[in-house]
Amino acid sequence: MKDKSPSGDTITFLGTGGARIMVxxxxxxxxxxWLNLGGTEILVDPGPGCIVQSTKRKxxxxxxxxxxxxxRHLDHSADVNIMIEAMTQGGFKPRGRLFVxxxxxxxxxxxFSYLKSYLEGIEVLKEGKSYSIGNISFxxxxxxxxxxxxxxxxxxxxxxxxxxITDSRYFDSLCHHYGGELLIINVVFIEPIFSVDxxxxxxxxxxxxxxxxxxxxxxxxxxxxxxxKPWEAAQRLSQETGVRVLAARDGMRFDLSQLDNP
Ligand SMILES: [Zn+2]
Numbered sequence: 001m002k003d004k005s006p007s008g009d010t011i012t013f014l015g016t017g018g019a020r021i022m023v024x025x026x027x028x029x030x031x032x033x034w035l036n037l038g039g040t041e042i043l044v045d046p047g048p049g050c051i052v053q054s055t056k057r058k059x060x061x062x063x064x065x066x067x068x069x070x071x072r073h074l075d076h077s078a079d080v081n082i083m084i085e086a087m088t089q090g091g092f093k094p095r096g097r098l099f100v101x102x103x104x105x106x107x108x109x110x111x112f113s114y115l116k117s118y119l120e121g122i123e124v125l126k127e128g129k130s131y132s133i134g135n136i137s138f139x140x141x142x143x144x145x146x147x148x149x150x151x152x153x154x155x156x157x158x159x160x161x162x163x164x165i166t167d168s169r170y171f172d173s174l175c176h177h178y179g180g181e182l183l184i185i186n187v188v189f190i191e192p193i194f195s196v197d198x199x200x201x202x203x204x205x206x207x208x209x210x211x212x213x214x215x216x217x218x219x220x221x222x223x224x225x226x227x228x229k230p231w232e233a234a235q236r237l238s239q240e241t242g243v244r245v246l247a248a249r250d251g252m253r254f255d256l257s258q259l260d261n262p
Contacts, residue, residue, distance in 0.1 A: 008038045009157050009256035011184070013248040014046075014053040016230075018167075018220030019188045019198065023048060023075045028221060029250045030075055033164070033184070034059050037157040040134040043067045043083060044153070044164065050079035051086060057251060061086030066097045066133045068125075070166035071150035072104040075220075081112050088118035098122045099131060101149035125151045141177035144168035146197045154178055160256045165207065167220070169197035175210035181259040183213040184248075186220035190228045201225065201233055209241045214259050216241075219248035 014031025017023050023030045031053035032045040041063045043050070054061065064087045069077050080098075087096045097120050104110045105122070116122065123131060130139045135158060140151035145168055152165045154177070163178035165185045170192070185207065188198035199207075208216045216237070221230050230247035237245040246254075 008036070009160050010036045010253050011162075011256070012036075012057065012059065012253045013217075013219060013250065014050055014057070014059075016219045016221055016248045016250050016252075017226075018075055018186055019222040020075070021223050022221065022226065027223075028226060029053055031079070032076070035155070037136050037155070038159070040065050040136050042133060042136065043087075045070055045076040045166070046079040046083045047075045048078040051082045053251075054083075062089055062093070062095075064096055066099060068099040068138075068153070069101065069104055069110075070152065070164070071101060071144075071146060071148050072110045073146075073148060073167070076166070077104065077110045080110060081115060084111070084115045084118060088115075091115070091118040094118050094120065096120055097133065099125055101125045101151060103149045125149075127151070142173055144174075145171055152178060154180060157256075160259060162256070163211075163213075165199070167198055170199055170203040170206070175207050178207075178211060179213075181214045182254075182256065183208065183211055183216045185216060185218060187218045187225055187230075188220060188222035190224040190233070198222070201228075201237075205237050205240060208237060208243050208245060212241075212243060214244065216243050216245045217248050217254065218245065221247075 012034040015029035017028030017030045030047035031050040035042040127143045138155045144150040161180035162182035163180045187204045189200035192200040234245040234247040
């Protein structure tokens with residue numbers, strides 16, 4: 001029998017709320033994803049409250065190797081500056097790299113210029129490029145359809161592969177570029193709203209059915225998804241797609257060793 005001991009790859013959901021109304025009300029928290037991949041710690045999309053949610057859970061910013069923004073919208077970037085300051089201990093211990101789309105740095109930057117010298121480096125995300133952080137690599141396979149420059153990610157660790165489909169309007173390429181054993185997907189709406197570039201539950205179902213990961217985790221819920229009880233929606237998707245679908249909860253820590261013993 002395979003060893004069920006923790007793999008050393010975990011993902012903590014610092015928040016599961018998404019889009020403007022839910023984030024403004026904080027019915028669900030909005031702090032992003034804290035990855036611990038074989039000891040390499042990476043913060044993805046530090047939305048409002050990230051510093052509060054992470055310190056409350058004893059996650060220590062000074063251990064972070066990198067911060068990644070999928071895009072510049074407030075619910076993904078609001079705490080990026082304080083998290084850079086915390087990662088570098090107020091700038092006294094420069095460290096860590098920042099990965100962001102070009103438009104997070106230009107025109108109306110979301111990163112304060114005085115913090116840039118605290119970092120080891122800044123890398124600009126581009127469609128189809130690969131990046132490495134220690135022994136972790138990730139790619140940004142395609143630019144999403146969203147009002148600002150936006151990229152999802154496909155991560156590879158020593159033991160696992162997983163994807164993060166961040167905010168986007170649905171388009172078929174989403175079903176072809178995000179492989180891996182685990183899929184994390186931002187599902188804002190219960191039904192599609194044509195005028196808004198966000199994924200809905202039927203979109204998520206289509207993507208999960210095509211990609212067939214071992215596990216899919218729904219997160220980034222807007223008000224309509226929250227009212228529909230995401231855990232019930234996840235159960236329905238599990239039955240319909242044959243994939244184990246979970247609804248993330250605020251503070252949930254997912255151990256990727258679960259992928260080793262389906
Ligand atoms: Zn967005």
